[in-house]
Amino acid sequence: MCDWCTEHGKGKKWYMAVENYVRKFDELDEWLKEWNSNYRAVQAKLWGPVSAEMDILKTRLSPRLEKLADYDWEEGFAKYHSSQIVTLDEAKEMVDVSGAKGGFVKLACTCRKYKRGGKYAGPDNTLCLGISAYASMYHEHPERIWKEHKIETVSAEEAKEHLEKCSDEGMCHNASYVGSPAYMSKLCNCEYPVCVWLQWRLDWGITGILKKGHYVASLDQDKCTGCKECVNACQFKAISYSPTYERAILKEDMCFGCAQCMRVCPEDAIKMVERESIPALKEEW
Amino acid sequence: MKSFSHMEVKTETKMFPKIEFNMESCLGAMDCGKCFQACAPHVMRCYTQIPEGHTMHSKEWIPIATFPSLCTGCMKCVDVCPKAENGAITVKFEAVRLPKKIFKRT
Numbered sequence: 001m002c003d004w005c006t007e008h009g010k011g012k013k014w015y016m017a018v019e020n021y022v023r024k025f026d027e028l029d030e031w032l033k034e035w036n037s038n039y040r041a042v043q044a045k046l047w048g049p050v051s052a053e054m055d056i057l058k059t060r061l062s063p064r065l066e067k068l069a070d071y072d073w074e075e076g077f078a079k080y081h082s083s084q085i086v087t088l089d090e091a092k093e094m095v096d097v098s099g100a101k102g103g104f105v106k107l108a109c110t111c112r113k114y115k116r117g118g119k120y121a122g123p124d125n126t127l128c129l130g131i132s133a134y135a136s137m138y139h140e141h142p143e144r145i146w147k148e149h150k151i152e153t154v155s156a157e158e159a160k161e162h163l164e165k166c167s168d169e170g171m172c173h174n175a176s177y178v179g180s181p182a183y184m185s186k187l188c189n190c191e192y193p194v195c196v197w198l199q200w201r202l203d204w205g206i207t208g209i210l211k212k213g214h215y216v217a218s219l220d221q222d223k224c225t226g227c228k229e230c231v232n233a234c235q236f237k238a239i240s241y242s243p244t245y246e247r248a249i250l251k252e253d254m255c256f257g258c259a260q261c262m263r264v265c266p267e268d269a270i271k272m273v274e275r276e277s278i279p280a281l282k283e284e285w
Numbered sequence: 286m287k288s289f290s291h292m293e294v295k296t297e298t299k300m301f302p303k304i305e306f307n308m309e310s311c312l313g314a315m316d317c318g319k320c321f322q323a324c325a326p327h328v329m330r331c332y333t334q335i336p337e338g339h340t341m342h343s344k345e346w347i348p349i350a351t352f353p354s355l356c357t358g359c360m361k362c363v364d365v366c367p368k369a370e371n372g373a374i375t376v377k378f379e380a381v382r383l384p385k386k387i388f389k390r391t
Contacts, residue, residue, distance in 0.1 A: 114330050114331055114332065115321070115327055115330045115331075116318070116321070116322055116330075117314045117315050117318035117321060117322070117330075117331040117346065117348075120318075120322070193326060193327040194327065199327065199352075203352065203355065
């Protein structure tokens, strides 16, 4: 159990607690009210110059950017908009838990829109699955929808099918909240490096933006035949192939617990174990 | 700020890219966008400064280089740019002093 679970989970994992799905989008804190009234301005403010200057700040030590260093990015993201990796089974369970509270919408992925542009930002870019917060936002405030985007309302079964399809294509799932901590908003289907969560965590080491999942992959070395399927499936570079041993090598400390390796393994050599069961990784999130 | 604490320690001189866009000849990020779609490590992305009333297909969407430290200098962005000869995108490498360890894999 991570600290979000102990704080907001009511004894369960935070994304499995029904309480975190039922609040209304408009009842959230001041920051989100600003987001509500001027959604695009805040988005541009949050993702625009900030990310450009963060990089320069980290690499060039420009004195003009000193004031940016005062802002605690770790805490800022953890407070407003953060996420955690979940497995496909957990994601499907989340669809069940969220139930009819807001419904499901397939909406445009903002990361892909900003990172790829052009035809990738067009109407076919409907990979994110909005639940709860985002679903209610798209129902109650249709004026906030980017007009060029296609917004699809889907049933629970279609949502699960969509998640499975994304898993088959090698994307990992992210449970993300918006506004006050642990208020469920989206189930992202992410790929490195297009995804903002993954790139900021992996390339910049900002841990506040993305938490590791509750599971860790565990490799059975006797069953492994060295087919390298899992090496391709891992987006976090946690698995490599060893020509000496003629099998895969799994670095548990780099595993985020997305379970993609388990999904592609033809020999059932990889299984997911609870993070709590590994002493060294117990507090690694 | 705790995550920048390593910056005081050591620096090294390294070749660092300076990626610049000339918006007068650039076709716009949403209409063209070939430069950042060709970039494998995602150094660039598109961005709009006008919060209200923008449409997706307009020059208001501009490309910016958000992760210059990931640039390898492969120049694919310049190769695919239809307006490269007009100076829409230029990549120049210059020596700068950088902190010794920028990235940590987590």
